[in-house]
Amino acid sequence: MSTKxxxxxxxxxxxxxxxxxxxxxxxxxxxxxxxTDFSKKADFYVINTCSVTDNADKNLKTF
Known part of the structure; x- marks a missing residue:
């Protein structure tokens, strides 16, 4: 079992x-x-985005 x-x-x-x-x-x-995949259990989740594009801004609001 991984301890990482x-x-x-x-x-x-x-x-x-x-x-x-x-x-x-x-x-x-x-x-x-x-x-690990974002849909799986993790110790840390990182969402990398910006608000330069309207689509990125809208997508971020769904999290």
Whole structure:
């Protein structure tokens, strides 16, 4: 059984947000975290978004 803390990511918005999430996720992995799907149980949930695009802003409000 894994004792690593689990972190899940959900990204909304532009391509830059997806690139940033990838970089952040890599940092978590390198520091001993296990990545898991956002729909699964995790110790930490990260939602990466911005309000530059109207769609991202609307999608964020659904969480």
């Amino acid at each position: 803390k689990k972190v899940a990511f959900h990204t909304l918005g532009c391509k830059l947000n997806f690139t940033e999430t990838s970089t952040i996720a890599r940092s978590f992995r390198e520091n001993g975290f296990e990545l």
